Amino acid sequence: MEADSIERAVPDLSLLISTQPPIRAIAGFASPMLEDFLRGPAADGHVQIDAHHAEIVSEDGQRLEGWITVASDGASAPTIQMQSALLASAVSICQGPETLLGLVDDTTPVRVQSPLQDAMTCLVMPMRP
Numbered sequence: 429m430e431a432d433s434i435e436r437a438v439p440d441l442s443l444l445i446s447t448q449p450p451i452r453a454i455a456g457f458a459s460p461m462l463e464d465f466l467r468g469p470a471a472d473g474h475v476q477i478d479a480h481h482a483e484i485v486s487e488d489g490q491r492l493e494g495w496i497t498v499a500s501d502g503a504s505a506p507t508i509q510m511q512s513a514l515l516a517s518a519v520s521i522c523q524g525p526e527t528l529l530g531l532v533d534d535t536t537p538v539r540v541q542s543p544l545q546d547a548m549t550c551l552v553m554p555m556r557p
Contacts, residue, residue: 445549451530451539453479453505457494459519459527459542465492466516474555475512477538479505479531486512506531508538509555515540518550 455477466475470486477484482496498505508531519527522542530539537551
């Protein structure tokens, strides 16, 4: 018995990434510390990325400090709520000492990248406000 082949459209991921709105802020964190934080104190819920204060805050108030670079067009640094497990999965595949989170707003995917892997970008959807 032979099954009919199914035509599946493969999304153009480079087009998907290139059509995202410009990043308003980049939050940077030490990769091992970020992964430990997301899999430890923040593992069972959500975290809030507070770009204004350059930190990630867990539901129970624990904080991980990083650094922030804000776009020069006067845009304010966003605050974005994310599921810890989704963000932890994206962070876990980033190689190198730092993980960068490209932030736009609370409705646009966060771009998770490593400076050492310029061809790899993970898009992680934030939680609805």
